[in-house]
Amino acid sequence: MKTVITSSGKTTDSDFDKRFGRADFFCVFDNETNETSFIENIHKDSSNAAGTKAAEVMVELGVSKVISGDFGPKAKTMLEKFDIQMVIIQGDGVKINDLIKKLS
Template identity: 55%
Template sequence: MKTIITSAGNKLSSQFELRFGRAEWFCLYDEESGKTSFHENMHIDDGHGAGPKAAEKAYELGAAKVISGDFGPKAKDILTQMDIQMVIVDNDNQTVKDIINMIK
C-alpha cells in the first residue's frame, strides 16, 4: 500500500507539512518495498483549486492513504470519492521520517 505524506522539502529529514494542497512536496512511501520518492507540488501557487489538484495527484500516484495536517472541503470530497484514506496529524514538529517510522 502506498502512502502520501505532505512535506516541506524533498528529503526524509524535511519537516512534515500541515497543509495539504499547499504543501511544497509530496513524499510517496511504498509499504511493501519500503521505498520513498518525492514529488513536487506544481499547483502550490495557484489562486484556487490547489487542494483538489493535490487530491488528483494522490490518485495518480496510486496512494491509498494521505497523511497531512488538514484537508479543505473540496479535497475531502475528492479523496472520499476515490476511497483514499485521510489521516490528520496535528503535530508539525516532526520530520517525514518520523511519520514513516510511526506507520511502519
C-alpha cells in the same frame, strides 16, 4: 500500499508540511518495498483549487492513504470519492522520518 505524507522538503529529514493542497512536496512511501520518493507539488501556488488538484495527483499515484495537517472541503470530497484515507496530524516539529517509522 502507498501512502503520501505532505512535506516541506524533498528529503526524509524534512519537516512535515501541515498543508495539503499547498504543501511544497509529496513524500510517497511504499510500505511493501520500503521505498520513498518525493514529488514537487506544482499546484501549490495556484490561485484556486490547489486542494482538488493535489487530490487528483493522489488518485493518479494510486495511493491509499494521505497524511497531512488538514484537508479542505473540495480536497476531502475528491479523496472520499476515490476511497483514499485521510489522516490528520496536528502536532508541531514532526519530521517525515518520524512518520515513515510509524508506517514501516
